[in-house]
Structure formats: structure tokens, C-alpha cells
Amino acid sequence: MVETQYYIALAAILFSIGAVGFLTRRSAIQMFLCVELMLNAANLALVAFSRAWGDLIAQSAVFIILTLAAAEVAIGLGIIVAIFKKRPTTNVDVLSSLKG
Amino acid sequence: MDFLNHNLFALMPVLPLLGWLVLIVWGKNMKEPTPGIIASSLVFLSFVLAIVGFVQVSPMKEPLLNTLRWDFLPMWVLEKGQLVSKPLQFGFALDHLSSIMTLIITGIGFLIHVFAIGYMQHDKGFSRFFAYLNFFIGMMLILVLADSYPVLFIGWEGVGVASYLLIGFWYTDRKNSDAARKAFIVNRIGDAFLMLGMFLLFMTFQTLNIHEINSSFGSVVIPNVTTISTGIAYGSPPLELAALFLLLGAAGKSAQLPLSTWLPDAMAGPTPVSALIHAATMVTAGVYLVARSHGIFANAPGASSWVMWIGALTAVYGALSAIAQTDIKKILAYSTVSQLGYMFIAVGSGAYWVGIFHVATHAFFKALLFLSSGSVIHALDGEQDVRQMGGLREKLPTTHIVSLIGTLAIAGIIPLAGFFSKDAILSSAFTSPFGGEFSGYLIWAIGLIVAFLTAGYMWRWYTLVFLGTYRGHAHPHESSSVMTIPLWILAGLSVVGGFIGLPHFLGKNVNWLEHFLEEAAPNAIGFREIPIWGEAILIALALAAAIGGILFSRWIIARDGAKSAGWIATPFGNASRKALFLDQTYDVAVSAPAKFVSEQLELADTHGLDRGIGAIANGTVEAGASLSVWQSGFVRAYAVAVLLGTAILVGYLALRSFA
Numbered sequence: 001m002v003e004t005q006y007y008i009a010l011a012a013i014l015f016s017i018g019a020v021g022f023l024t025r026r027s028a029i030q031m032f033l034c035v036e037l038m039l040n041a042a043n044l045a046l047v048a049f050s051r052a053w054g055d056l057i058a059q060s061a062v063f064i065i066l067t068l069a070a071a072e073v074a075i076g077l078g079i080i081v082a083i084f085k086k087r088p089t090t091n092v093d094v095l096s097s098l099k100g
Numbered sequence: 101m102d103f104l105n106h107n108l109f110a111l112m113p114v115l116p117l118l119g120w121l122v123l124i125v126w127g128k129n130m131k132e133p134t135p136g137i138i139a140s141s142l143v144f145l146s147f148v149l150a151i152v153g154f155v156q157v158s159p160m161k162e163p164l165l166n167t168l169r170w171d172f173l174p175m176w177v178l179e180k181g182q183l184v185s186k187p188l189q190f191g192f193a194l195d196h197l198s199s200i201m202t203l204i205i206t207g208i209g210f211l212i213h214v215f216a217i218g219y220m221q222h223d224k225g226f227s228r229f230f231a232y233l234n235f236f237i238g239m240m241l242i243l244v245l246a247d248s249y250p251v252l253f254i255g256w257e258g259v260g261v262a263s264y265l266l267i268g269f270w271y272t273d274r275k276n277s278d279a280a281r282k283a284f285i286v287n288r289i290g291d292a293f294l295m296l297g298m299f300l301l302f303m304t305f306q307t308l309n310i311h312e313i314n315s316s317f318g319s320v321v322i323p324n325v326t327t328i329s330t331g332i333a334y335g336s337p338p339l340e341l342a343a344l345f346l347l348l349g350a351a352g353k354s355a356q357l358p359l360s361t362w363l364p365d366a367m368a369g370p371t372p373v374s375a376l377i378h379a380a381t382m383v384t385a386g387v388y389l390v391a392r393s394h395g396i397f398a399n400a401p402g403a404s405s406w407v408m409w410i411g412a413l414t415a416v417y418g419a420l421s422a423i424a425q426t427d428i429k430k431i432l433a434y435s436t437v438s439q440l441g442y443m444f445i446a447v448g449s450g451a452y453w454v455g456i457f458h459v460a461t462h463a464f465f466k467a468l469l470f471l472s473s474g475s476v477i478h479a480l481d482g483e484q485d486v487r488q489m490g491g492l493r494e495k496l497p498t499t500h501i502v503s504l505i506g507t508l509a510i511a512g513i514i515p516l517a518g519f520f521s522k523d524a525i526l527s528s529a530f531t532s533p534f535g536g537e538f539s540g541y542l543i544w545a546i547g548l549i550v551a552f553l554t555a556g557y558m559w560r561w562y563t564l565v566f567l568g569t570y571r572g573h574a575h576p577h578e579s580s581s582v583m584t585i586p587l588w589i590l591a592g593l594s595v596v597g598g599f600i601g602l603p604h605f606l607g608k609n610v611n612w613l614e615h616f617l618e619e620a621a622p623n624a625i626g627f628r629e630i631p632i633w634g635e636a637i638l639i640a641l642a643l644a645a646a647i648g649g650i651l652f653s654r655w656i657i658a659r660d661g662a663k664s665a666g667w668i669a670t671p672f673g674n675a676s677r678k679a680l681f682l683d684q685t686y687d688v689a690v691s692a693p694a695k696f697v698s699e700q701l702e703l704a705d706t707h708g709l710d711r712g713i714g715a716i717a718n719g720t721v722e723a724g725a726s727l728s729v730w731q732s733g734f735v736r737a738y739a740v741a742v743l744l745g746t747a748i749l750v751g752y753l754a755l756r757s758f759a
Binding site: 019022 | 732733734735736739740743
């Protein structure tokens with residue numbers, strides 16, 4: 001049996017990749033993928049802790065998060081497509097018309 | 101049948117209001133002269149009902165009340181220390197006084213409607229004009245038939261609205277709509293006082309029913325001794341004050357000083373309107389109000405002498421202002437102001453039938469004179485300046501004859517209508533129980549001077565319009581018969597109208613009108629007796645004043661020539677033409693201070709209030725703007741912020757759990 005700390009380390013690595021990717025990428029779709037990566041890193045951590053504690057509540061929470069993520073993907077991609085139809089680019093640095 | 105007997109007369113105001121409704125909804129699509137015929141025939145039906153009502157009510161002692169009535173104003177009165185609901189009913193009452201008024205309103209109203217069919221031809225607003233006229237007749241009938249003050253007030257306000265609409269009938273001309281507004285606003289001042297009077301009456305009498313208030317005084321009131329059934333004593337303060345409030349209300353509607361300035365401007369309306377509303381009917385509503393409230397005024401000697409004095413001052417003011425006017429209608433307008441002053445003298449003196457007598461005769465000859473000047477204006481294509489007239493005797497023979505009759509009638513030449521009513525006014529002022537002997541004699545003397553002036557300015561009016569040679573440039577033509585027939589009828593009435601109120605020295609029971617009104621508007625108690633020969637002397641003096649006025653006017657015009665129109669160039673002529681500077685006085689005393697105050701208020705508003713509010717709003721906006729810097733528009737900046745925030749939070753929690 002693999003020790004819990006390895007799972008947590010993997011989750012941390014995944015989260016960091018997501019966070020760094022989110023901060024460095026300019027394309028809306030790539031940023032979106034990074035957000036998903038961070039989300040699933042959190043899921044992995046939850047499942048790992050669940051197993052470590054022998055408690056299924058966290059696992060069921062993960063299922064809920066997965067369905068929520070699916071819905072969120074649908075909406076998020078919809079928004080990106082809508083922006084792309086209006087604007088020539090999905091570069092988020094250019095999309096700043098709500099700037100204060 | 102009994103139902104019909106009691107409620108038929110209540111149809112009188114309904115019919116013209118129906119006509120108004122029909123004409124305002126469908127009138128636009130009707131061809132000339134259909135709206136005029138509809139309106140005239142409805143008023144004629146009302147006139148028939150007025151005659152029926154007159155026949156019904158003549159033998160009765162009590163007023164005829166309609167049975168079809170409903171609760172209209174919720175009211176509570178104190179009875180034995182408890183509030184009892186006693187709602188006021190919307191109801192009409194026909195008695196001898198209101199019967200006379202309905203005859204005048206519908207009769208003269210009908211003639212003027214017919215005249216207007218000719219006068220208003222080819223006017224774009226033909227149907228609108230008749231709709232308004234019908235509305236006016238309906239409201240005026242509500243006013244005179246009302247059996248309580250609030251119902252009277254509905255009619256009172258309704259005729260005010262009709263007057264406003266008709267003065268500003270040609271509203272595209274700024275001058276006309278200004279005149280309409282002026283009339284409305286000045287009337288509003290009087291109306292406010294009328295309402296105060298009503299409140300006070302309700303406090304004092306616990307009712308607003310006119311007949312209940314009048315009969316609560318009992319039939320005989322002896323000065324200084326009597327307390328009346330309601331406990332209100334002769335001349336007690338609430339009574340005097342209520343009467344004064346009613347007087348101010350009446351002064352607004354009847355263009356008495358100091359609220360007289362709107363009536364001359366009201367001549368901006370079409371001439372039939374001037375004849376109907378601003379000479380024959382609406383402006384006499386104030387006189388009617390005083391006569392209607394005879395119980396109150398007969399027991400308020402102070403207020404009654406005020407009525408007399410306001411009437412006397414207005415009479416002389418109007419007559420002096422009429423002398424040097426150059427507008428054919430303005431002369432008549434100031435004459436109306438002056439004659440209304442006469443009526444106020446009469447009702448103030450306590451001889452209420454005399455006031456109504458002059459209302460009737462004045463309605464005849466002043467409607468006649470106004471319609472005649474309408475006929476002249478119509479013939480001269482809208483010319484109103486008497487200096488551009490003259491010599492119309494040959495060109496407008498009918499108009500000339502009826503105008504001469506009207507002039508002699510208003511001047512008070514025997515045996516025309518004005519002679520009898522003016523004489524009755526003068527002798528009632530001479531013998532009045534109110535204000536003391538000296539005041540009565542003084543008012544009589546003023547009245548005599550006004551009689552002299554009246555004959556003078558009316559003869560000037562007649563001379564400048566009809567005698568001499570024509571000075572204008574139009575091509576006068578006599579009006580059509582739809583206009584001349586009403587003129588003939590009114591001329592006939594101006595000749596015989598005076599015989600309803602013959603003076604006493606001709607016999608005990610010759611005065612039909614006084615006898616007729618002795619139930620509905622009995623004289624106040626305490627008129628001084630004067631011998632028969634004294635009365636005859638008063639009459640002779642009044643007649644001499646009238647003839648003297650005519651001769652004086654002839655002499656002045658012969659001396660100065662018709663073109664100068666007499667006195668025009670003199671300082672007196674200037675003052676007269678500007679109506680003794682009353683408008684200017686109002687400008688200086690009321691308008692200018694009001695304007696000053698409102699300008700200061702505007703400054704306070706724009707510089708004080710607006711700035712304060714502006715500062716608050718600007719501060720809020722600036723505070724928001726300084727925060728909006730954070731809304732940079734860079735998604736990654738937000739992400740960094742979230743990340744850092746989370747890191748700090750997690751770090752803090754971790755440190756805390758270790759510590």
C-alpha cells in the first residue's frame with residue numbers, strides 16, 4: 001500500500017503545475033485547463049485523506065465536486081465560445097473592458 | 101307622478117352636461133352648425149324646465165327638494181357630547197330665488213347660444229366652443245340649484261373652469277391664455293376664502309345645508325336682543341367672520357375690489373362668452389351667494405356694511421376706469437365691474453331682492469350690449485378699437501337700434517330696465533339698516549355719482565361706435581338673422597324688464613319681484629322708512645344724474661372731437677385707461693416681492709442645496725473610483741491575489757495550529 005504522503009505530494013505537484021500554468025498562460029482555454037488541474041489535485045488530496053481516515057464522506061464529496069466540475073466546464077466553455085464569437089481572440093489580457 | 105314633480109327640475113343641469121359630453125366626444129366629426137343646434141336645443145329644454153319649475157314653485161312657501169339624492173360628503177357632528185355621523189347629501193332645491201336665477205341663466209344662455217351659432221361660424225373650434233358653453237350652463241345651474249354649500253361649491257368651481265377654458269378659447273395666442281390663467285388664479289384666492297367660510301359655518305351651525313342655516317335664524321330677528329335657536333347671536337363674531345369669508349369668495353367670482361383685475365382681461369375670450377359668463381351669469385354668482393346666504397348676512401351687520409362699501413368702491417372704480425378705455429369690449433367690461441358693485445351695494449344693504457333685480461336687468465341689457473359689440477366686431481372683421489369705428493348707424497341699422505336701447509337702459513333712462521333697478525339700489529342704500537345712517541347716505545351719494553358716470557361712459561361708447569362718420573377701413577355689413585333675433589329679444593327685455601320691480605310710491609303691491617322673493621330672500625329687518633315724496637325725490641335725482649351724464653358726455657365729445665375719444669390725452673384719461681393703476685399696484689405690491697422671494701429661494705436652491713447634495717454624490721463617486729483601481733481587467737492579477745490570499749490564510753492557520 002502506497003503511503004498517503006505520496007498522494008499528497010502528487011496532489012501538491014499537480015496543483016502547482018495548475019497554478020503556475022494559470023498564471024503564465026494567456027489563452028483562455030489553457031487557463032481553463034489549468035483550473036481543472038487544480039480542482040482535480042484537490043480531489044486527489046480528498047480521496048487520499050479519505051482512505052487514510054477510513055471515512056467515505058470525503059469520497060462522496062468528490063463525486064459531487066466531479067459533477068459540479070462537469071457543469072462548470074459546460075458553462076465555462078460556453079462563455080469562452082461566446083467571447084470568441086464576439087472578439088477575434090481569446091487572449092485574456094486583451095479582454096479587459098470591465099476594467100475599473 | 102309625484103316623483104316627476106319633485107325631480108323634474110333636477111334635470112335642468114343634467115341636460116346641458118349631457119350636451120357637453122356628446123359634443124366633447126363626437127363633436128369633432130359633426131358639420132357646422134350641428135353642434136350649435138344640439139347645444140342650443142338642450143339649453144332651450146332646460147329653459148322649458150325652468151319655466152315648469154317656476155310655475156311649480158310660485159305658489160309654494162317651502163323650497164322644492166328633489167327626492168333623488170345620495171350621500172356625498174361624510175360628516176360628523178357633536179350631539180350631546182357624542183360624534184354622530186351625518187353625511188351631507190348631494191341634492192338640489194328649487195325655491196323662488198333659484199327659480200329666478202335658472203330663468204335668467206337658461207333664457208339668456210339660450211339666446212347667446214343661438215347668437216354664437218352665427219358669431220362663431222367658420223371657427224375651427226366650433227364644436228369645442230359649444231361643448232364648453234354647455235358645460236358652463238350645467239355648472240351654473242348646479243351652482244344656483246344647490247341646497248348645500250359644498251354642492252354650490254362644485255358649481256362654483258365648475259363655472260370657474262368653464263370661464264378659464266372659454267377665456268383661453270383661442271389659446272394659440274399667448275395673450276389669451278395668460279388672461280385665462282389670471283382669471284383662474286385670482287378666482288382661486290376668492291375660492292379659498294369661500295372654503296374657509298364653509299368650514300366656519302359648519303363649526304357654527306353643525307350643517308352646511310343652506311336652507312337649514314337660513315331657517316335656523318327664525319323669521320324675525322330683532323337687533324341686539326335675539327339669540328337664535330342655535331345660540332348664535334345677531335352680529336356675533338363667528339357669524340360676522342363667516343359672512344366676511346363668504347364676501348371675499350363672492351368678491352373673487354364677481355370681480356369686486358380688490359380681486360377685480362381678472363374681469364377686464366377676460367375679454368380675451370369670444371364675445372358671446374363675455375356676454376354670457378362675464379356679464380350676465382357667472383359674475384353674478386357672488387351676488388347670488390350673498391342673497392342665498394341672506395340669513396347669515398342679515399344677522400351680520402358689520403359684514404353687510406363691508407359688502408356695501410366694497411360694492412360702492414368697486415362701482416366707482418369700475419365707472420372711472422370705463423371712461424377712457426378705447427376697446428369696445430373693455431368699456432363694457434369695466435362697466436360690468438361697476439354694475440356688479442351696484443349689486444353688492446344692494447345685497448349689502450339687506451334688500452336681497454334688489455340685488456337679484458339688478459342681476460336680472462343687468463343680464464338683459466349687458467348681454468344685449470355685449471352681443472351688439474360682438475355684432476359690430478363681427479361686421480368690422482375683428483376690429484375692437486372704438487377710434488376705428490363711428491358712423492355705423494347707417495351700416496348696421498339693427499345693431500344700432502338695439503345698442504341705443506341697451507345704452508339708455510344701463511344709463512337708467514325712464515322707463516327702461518336699468519332705471520328701475522338702479523333706483524331700487526339707490527333707495528335701499530339710502531335706507532339700509534346696516535353701517536349707520538351716515539354711511540348709507542354716503543353710499544347713496546357714491547351711487548348717484550356712479551349713475552352719472554355710467555350714463556357718461558355709455559353715451560361715449562354709443563357715440564364713438566355709431567354716430568359721426570366711419571373712421572375705419574373695413575367694409576361693415578349687418579349680421580345674419582341668427583344673430584339679430586337674439587338681439588331684438590334682449591332689447592325687448594331691456595325695455596320691459598324693469599316692470600317686475602316697480603317702486604313703492606306707485607302703490608303698495610306693484611312690486612312683483614319683492615313680493616315673489618319675500619320667502620326665499622326676505623329683506624333684512626330695520627330699513628329706515630322714508631316718505632313717499634322722499635322716494636320720488638331720490639328717483640328724480642337718479643334720473644337727473646343719468647341725463648346729466650349723457651349731456652356731459654355729449655359736450656366732452658363735441659369739444660374734443662370723436663377721434664380723440666375724450667380725455668384720452670389727459671392724465672386722468674391715462675389713469676382711467678390703466679384702470680387706476682390697480683394692475684401696476686399688484687405688480688409692485690405682490691408680484692415683485694413674490695418674484696424677489698422666489699429668486700432668492702432659487703439661489704438658495706442652486707447654490708446651497710444643490711451644491712450640498714452634489715458634494716455628497718461626488719464624494720461617493722470618487723471613493724468608488726479610487727477603489728476601482730483594483731479592478732485592473734487582468735485575470736492573472738486576480739489569480740495572484742486569490743493565490744496570495746489563500747497562501748496567507750493557510751500559512752496563518754498552520755502557524756496557529758503549531759503554536
